Amino acid sequence: MSRLFYTLIFYLGLPLIVLRLLYRAWKAPAYAKRWSERFGFFTGPSDSQKSIWVHTVSVGESIAAAPLVRKLMEACPDHRIVVTTMTPTGSEQVKKLYGDSMFHVYAPYDLPGSVSRFLNKIQPELAIFMETELWPNTVAACHKRNIPTLLTNARLSERSARGYQRISSLSRNMLTKLSFIAAQTEDDARRFTELGFPKARMKVTGTLKYDIAVSQELRTEGQSLRVQWLSGRPEHARIFIAASTHKGEDEQVIEAFQSVRDSLPDTLLILVPRHPERFNPVYEQLSGGGLQVSRRSTNDPVTPETDVLLGDTMGELMRMFAASDIAFVGGSLVEHGGHNPLEPAALGLPTIMGPHVFNFAEVVQTMEQAGALATVHTAAGLARQTAYLLADREACLEVGKAATEVMDRNRGALDQQLMLSMALLDK
Known part of the structure; x- marks a missing residue:
């Protein structure tokens, strides 16, 4: 042509x-x-x-x-x-x-x-x-x-x-x-x-993505949000973030989260859809499924009864990562090629992705080989890996340390x- x-x-x-x-x-x-x-x-x-x-x-x-x-x-x-x-x-x-x-x-x-x-x-x-x-x-x-x-x-x-x-x-x-x-x-x-x-x-x-600079200010803001969002929950309560999700993926994340809650009922899910036009439909999907949902965009209070915090704002994803314990990175349980797993890794978070990661194949392979990232293929697999990391604090910290080392080695x-x-x- x-x-x-x-x-x-x-x-x-x-x-x-x-x-x-x-x-x-x-x-x-x-x-x-x-x-x-x-x-x-x-x-x-x-x-x-x-x-x-x-x-x-x-x-x-x-x-x-x-x-x-x-x-x-x-x-x-x-x-x-x-x-x-x-x-x-x-x-x-x-x-x-x-x-x-x-x-x-x-x-x-x-x-x-x-x-x-x-x-x-x-x-x-x-x-x-x-x-x-x-x-x-x-x-x-x-x-x-x-x-x-x-x-x-x-x-x-x-x-x-x-x-x-x-x-x-x-x-x-x-x-x-x-x-x-x-x-x-x-x-x-x-x-x-x-x-x-x-x-x-x-x-x-x-890749420049390994050169992500995370300021102390951002870390502090994230921890402040964490204290606020977990207020009133037991000390062992954890936060699981599912970031940059696509249509067809939210359902799998919700299914996995509900399974995790069977054994870890105090877990809070932060769900962040990839595109703003999906914020309202995802909110309706969550609330229609019987979940207690707080919207970040309207500053809804996150109480001990809140199941899901919907991250329906722009520019706050890194703060939300900084408030969380583990991360699922979307676009990977559906065939979108995956989004950037190095953003949560820069904050020392254990990361989970689906099998569709062709946009970040080399990065995912590097992280996986270092023990910093796990690949799952189904909602059940996501539930098992999430529950394992949330329940075993020492394992969670070890995987997070591996993520930090990957970032440092590849800058x-x-x-x-x-x-x-x-x-x-x-x-």
């Missing part, structure tokens, strides 16, 4: 894209706002300060990029950092991470006019794309303007590689226009080279990726 044909298909598909936005806005009203930004229409910076563009997709990538963004802010005080996202939740996360210190807009759709308007307004001297966020027209426009491009923290699953292979002429043309790739693993690097990217412009740096990608960014900026 040629880029011209790809662009034509994109233009013809615009009505469907708009309909999809309307559908998503029906579920999550934030999708109805700021449409003009997606087409490159926005008020750009009022001065001519040089800029570095960092593109993330949503919440996970925004959090992963945060250490690099902060390092860039320190190393390049004469540059404006522009961070873009594709989703309202990602946008909200960027605002919470940086406040007014960051210029933020939605990334433009991958159409020549939209991309051109965007680049004209921010005038980047370097474009950094996180993980697998690549768009043919965007990469081509940067290449034409001699803007260096870095695909950093890059990962490419076998499934994604097969998808790129099906449009090999388009993907090869796009990849070869990138200036450099900082791959997470040797397997990721191999897949990129098999698609045609030159080995000479690639380096395996590891270092941040410094390498910063050096690559600075080298490209100086070219």
Whole structure:
């Protein structure tokens, strides 16, 4: 497929894209706002300060990029950092991470006019794309303007590689226009080279996700929440968090939790759905099933009678991890590829995931081999592993210690990726 044909298909598909936005806005009203930004229409910076563009997709990538963004802010005080996202939740996360210190807009759709308007307004001297966020027209426009491009923290699953292979002429043309790739693993690097990217412009740096910095303030806030939420319960009461769950997964978590409560009746479940549009349906599912539910968004009190705290807010997941004893990371009991297990690991939490972890296969394997993560395949398996860890405090602490050691052993990608960014900026 040629880029011209790809662009034509994109233009013809615009009505469907708009309909999809309307559908998503029906579920999550934030999708109805700021449409003009997606087409490159926005008020750009009022001065001519040089800029570095960092593109993330949503919440996970925004959090992963945060250490690099902060390092860039320190190393390049004469540059404006522009961070873009594709989703309202990602946008909200960027605002919470940086406040007014960051210029933020939605990334433009991958159409020549939209991309051109965007680049004209921010005038980047370097474009950094996180993980697998690549768009043919965007990469081509940067290449034409001699803007260096870095695909950093890059990962490419076998499934994604097969998808790129099906449009090999388009993907090869796009990849070869990138200036450099900082791959997470040797397997990721191999897949990129098999698609045609030159080995000479690639380096395996590891993943930024191991460089998660957890402040003492966050730990203290988490412990304060824990004391508040367990008030009135016996001293042995524990908190089990199920994070970033998807449709079809909540039911399995609830089933597992109810089984755990047969032997550990004072356990509190924190359930955090992945997407905001699911907050209300999950609440109705929980309360309709006879469970006593408190909503975090409305500051409902968590009493000894509360079964489930619904984490229906944005930007608080790490605090909730810090308040918990063990974590299940979602998107893994259903075929979504799993979400980031290193976030709970950074807080020393034993972690459980389902079998569908292709988005984090290397990380999961590393954690599993170190005894920091357990894989389960069913709700019954989740119940058994959860009950075991909650009942055996010593085993729980041992697994949590292994998680901390995994994080410590694998740090270092941040410094390498910063050096690559600075080298490209100086070219």
